[in-house]
Amino acid sequence: MSHPELTPHELLTAGPAAPGVNERPWLVRWDLLGEDAGDLVRRTLPPTLDFHTSGTTGPSECWRRTRDQLWEEAGMLAALLGPERPEAVLSFAPPRHVYGALATLLVPARLRLPVWYRPHFFGALPPSPVGRWAVVAVPWSFSALRRKRAWIEARERVAVLHSTAMLPSAAQDFVQEAGPGRVSVREVFGSTETGGIAWREWGPDDPPWDLFDDVEFVPDPHDSTSAGTPDADADVPLTVRSPRLAARPGLAPLPTWQTDDLVRPCGARRFRFSGRRGGLVKINGRRVSLGAVERALRAVVDCADLACLPVADELSGEHLELYVVPPPGRRLDRARVRALIAGHDLTVQPRHVHIVDRIDRSPTGLPRRIHPTRPADAGAST
Numbered sequence: 001m002s003h004p005e006l007t008p009h010e011l012l013t014a015g016p017a018a019p020g021v022n023e024r025p026w027l028v029r030w031d032l033l034g035e036d037a038g039d040l041v042r043r044t045l046p047p048t049l050d051f052h053t054s055g056t057t058g059p060s061e062c063w064r065r066t067r068d069q070l071w072e073e074a075g076m077l078a079a080l081l082g083p084e085r086p087e088a089v090l091s092f093a094p095p096r097h098v099y100g101a102l103a104t105l106l107v108p109a110r111l112r113l114p115v116w117y118r119p120h121f122f123g124a125l126p127p128s129p130v131g132r133w134a135v136v137a138v139p140w141s142f143s144a145l146r147r148k149r150a151w152i153e154a155r156e157r158v159a160v161l162h163s164t165a166m167l168p169s170a171a172q173d174f175v176q177e178a179g180p181g182r183v184s185v186r187e188v189f190g191s192t193e194t195g196g197i198a199w200r201e202w203g204p205d206d207p208p209w210d211l212f213d214d215v216e217f218v219p220d221p222h223d224s225t226s227a228g229t230p231d232a233d234a235d236v237p238l239t240v241r242s243p244r245l246a247a248r249p250g251l252a253p254l255p256t257w258q259t260d261d262l263v264r265p266c267g268a269r270r271f272r273f274s275g276r277r278g279g280l281v282k283i284n285g286r287r288v289s290l291g292a293v294e295r296a297l298r299a300v301v302d303c304a305d306l307a308c309l310p311v312a313d314e315l316s317g318e319h320l321e322l323y324v325v326p327p328p329g330r331r332l333d334r335a336r337v338r339a340l341i342a343g344h345d346l347t348v349q350p351r352h353v354h355i356v357d358r359i360d361r362s363p364t365g366l367p368r369r370i371h372p373t374r375p376a377d378a379g380a381s382t
Contacts (some may be wrong), residue, residue, distance in 0.1 A: 002124040008037070008109065012044035015055040016095035016105055022119060025125075029114045037109040041071055050249070051098045052341060053192050063209035063246035065098065065190050073195050073244055074106035076212055077161065080186050080199060081111065081134045089115040090126060092144070098192050107161075120372035125151045132157040137220040137311075142170040152178050163188040165283070166318055167202060189273070190364050192258050195244040198271070202205045208270040209263075215242045218266070235262040248277045263282040281310040282319055288348050293320065300340050305359050308350060322350035325359060 005027045006014075014021050030037060045067045051062045078235040083359040093100035108115035113134070121144050135141070137160050145152060149280070152158060158178065162171070163184060175183050185202040189209050198209035211217070218239040239258040246252040265272040281288050290308045297306055305325040313346045326332040337353050 016101040022094045050098040078110035086134035087131040089134045135160045137162040142174045160185040208266045211269045229308040238263045321352045
């Protein structure tokens with residue numbers, strides 16, 4: 001059997017951090033539960049649950065959320081899927097992370113639907129009847145689903161819920177290949193510290209994000225004109241207030257939280273995402289500091305300059321590419337650079353290495369323009 005069945009009680013008793021819940025496929029029939037799902041959740045899960053940041057931009061930190069916070073947010077995510085009237089759930093999101101705990105464990109309980117969990121890129125999809133499905137996605141899910149086109153085409157409707165990172169280009173290809181009206185994609189914007197902040201229904205025109213009902217913008221205290229709404233004419237750090245903010249163990253919940261994100265407000269409760277502060281990017285849901293990666297690379301690569309830049313990625317949303325300027329009067333071999341960095345413990349390995357003549361930088365030190373190698377050096381670059 002490709003998806004061994006667990007009872008709801010067995011799933012909740014194991015908990016979202018259990019290896020068996022994260023690393024192996026399973027099926028849970030919430031639709032057959034003979035009691036109220038909320039009562040079972042309250043009896044079985046502990047009053048608080050701990051989740052950890054990835055540790056790619058500093059030490060991994062523990063953030064504690066209450067069982068009631070999680071159950072409340074699961075209801076909000078279930079409400080996003082409700083209009084699609086799903087009859088079953090397929091999830092790719094590991095429950096050890098807060099998004100997976102919400103969407104893989106608790107949203108199906110809220111909807112009283114059977115849920116199949118598949119943790120790996122390769123593997124079988126549920127051998128189940130046609131109908132209307134919800135899919136809990138992470139960035140690589142869209143490429144995995146494109147390999148199962150026949151399964152998708154047999155569904156009446158597929159409603160995708162996605163979070164953790166930038167939507168990969170494979171998502172748009174997936175929607176187009178599925179055919180008109182067969183697939184919808186709803187994205188959730190949030191973090192370990194905040195839970196869900198905002199959501200949107202994805203579209204090729206990059207629509208703005210809507211705050212969840214219990215989330216408020218927190219104005220910049222130095223901006224006397226904001227009156228509770230961030231400056232609509234500039235990119236500003238996204239700072240929010242919500243009853244679902246997490247707490248560090250032993251401390252009170254946070255009153256507000258400033259994220260790593262820069263946004264441009266569109267009225268009192270909407271915004272467009274502009275980027276991340278301090279050279280941060282998100283690769284497969286992990287926050288990565290470009291500055292930290294570059295500092296680590298400078299310790300192993302003898303060069304005049306180097307820069308890591310994020311590039312849109314079909315599978316993971318974004319990946320990193322490394323640009324290296326040789327020392328004056330010397331050549332650099334791309335294969336040699338790759339060998340040097342492959343043996344170094346980096347949070348994320350650059351996907352490609354490019355040998356270039358010069359990197360122009362802004363006054364802040366960030367790369368502004370890359371100058372490719374001269375034709376005579378073309379063999380040294382990708």
